[in-house]
């Protein structure tokens with residue numbers, strides 16, 4: 001790895017840590033580096049303000065969004081939309097047809113965002129999340145690009 005790459009990765013990890021406020025979910029530096037150094041993985045940091053990120057992986061079936069998270073202080077100003085738009089550009093350059101994700105059926109904010117991009121619900125995973133002492137289903141959503 002070149003020195004400039006290492007610096008860039010350090011910067012990305014620093015920003016990622018500031019955004020990810022859930023200690024349980026936060027990746028260790030080593031895991032983060034392993035993720036971003038894999039060509040089949042995608043990590044997009046918002047810019048000019050590095051206050052949100054989207055990560056995803058390329059699979060046989062398309063792109064799977066793993067997570068999208070915006071710092072609470074910077075929500076509702078279009079950063080989520082901008083990250084998804086950047087992902088669509090990547091998908092189009094790579095000629096990838098499908099984008100998938102899973103979202104809690106209770107996360108109406110995120111569902112609204114995905115619907116805005118024409119994601120549709122294609123399935124459900126029963127009791128997929130465990131939050132606040134209860135199980136919550138996940139919707140599987142899909143966007144077909146061409």
Ligand SMILES: CC(C)(COP(=O)(O)OP(=O)(O)OC[C@H]1O[C@@H](n2cnc3c(N)ncnc32)[C@H](O)[C@@H]1OP(=O)(O)O)[C@@H](O)C(=O)NCCC(=O)NCCS
Pocket residue numbers: 067068069070071074075076077078079080081082102103104107108109110112113114116
């Ligand atoms: C979901 C999330 C990524 C949206 O990011 P954001 O930068 O605030 O979203 P944007 O400002 O780009 O808004 C895009 C659309 O999302 C929807 N939306 C955003 N905030 C909303 C809210 N509080 N209530 C309802 N809909 C909302 C709207 O449809 C909005 O479009 P509009 O502004 O044209 O009405 C952000 O709320 C977040 O980080 N949530 C916590 C993590 C999370 O739930 N991630 C998704 C896991 S699957």
